[in-house]
Amino acid sequence: MQDTSLFRAWAEVDTAAMRHNLSIVARVLPTHKRMAIVKAEAYGHGLEGVVRALDDAEVEFFGVATPAEAARVRDAGCCTCPFILGPCFPAEREMVVQNDWRAALCSIEEAEHFDSLGKLYGKKVNLHINVDTGMGRAGLLPNDIPGLRDKLASYEHLNIEGVYSHLSAAAEDISFTHRQIRSYEHAVRDLSEALTLPYRHLCSSSAVFNYRAPSTNMVRLGRILYGYSPMPSPYNRELQNTLTLYSRVTLVRTLPGDHGISYNHTYITTGPTRVATIGIGFGDGYLHYLSNTGARVYLNGSYCPVLGRVTMDQIMVDVSHLDEVQPGDVAEIMGSNVPWSELTTRAHTIPSNVITSITGRVPRVYNNRHL
């Protein structure tokens, strides 16, 4: 393990917990393949560290948002192929073809362009047809699927390797989700008349444990991989926390009563107060929205409330009740004692927003227990 003694804030990433979380899905859905979603710095865990640790973890693809992220997967030395979840600009498609990455097919125009690039490079371009069954973000509308299917035979340099869609409200609207599943099944049937479709995928974290889409054979895992399941399910308690955000006390002082703390004095001491300054702020991803919400850190075995506003690099916490606290002591900012869900509620946001906010200033330390 890396020496963290001079770090003000760092994230410890447990890649064995990620493999454990993948294994739960593999047990529940033994005939499904898995795509590990590593976009947005692997949900704040650090892209390179995560893909290196999961490269041999029986995942078919690494799901990324852009060709730039796909290039980082490649440069990390991974064998697992990147899958670009979102649309590519025309100027990015050549890079996709050169590297044999997987991309989404969302329009006839894209099919023509990818086909001509395949011809240029003398190879088949592997694409997954994206069907918009209700997300309203990308893909072909279900009504356009038969038209695409009938044209595909003329694209000699395309290999349609899969078909996928994305659910928009799996944790909120069960009947709409069933409509999306039916629409997806219909598209698979339509396309199967002309194609083999080795990869059929629809469900991600909010759906894998709660819905069945009979024609699918792969699931896309983001949040569940990182230990967070958005839907109630009996498997949730088996998921393990994958990231702990730590910071260190940099200074301990006793402030007199009636002393303002932090910008605009939204907190004023009511009496002498022992205050620890901690080396993390919104510049590290500890959201400013957590100011004056009752947010707390876990320090030397107890909870310490954050006083006043979160600043860019530092927060102040009340340690009056602690016997022992000194500079260098480690505070848990987020982890098993301060779960994402708690920060999420206080900041009025969603869990993925909390963890993807951890910035590049925060070193990621990998605890690769399995390696």
Ligand SMILES: *Cc1c(COP(=O)(O)O)cnc(C)c1O
């Ligand atoms: C981000 C993303 C996912 C992962 O979603 P989770 O809910 O985190 O599992 C899956 N599919 C697509 C298309 C995505 O953009």
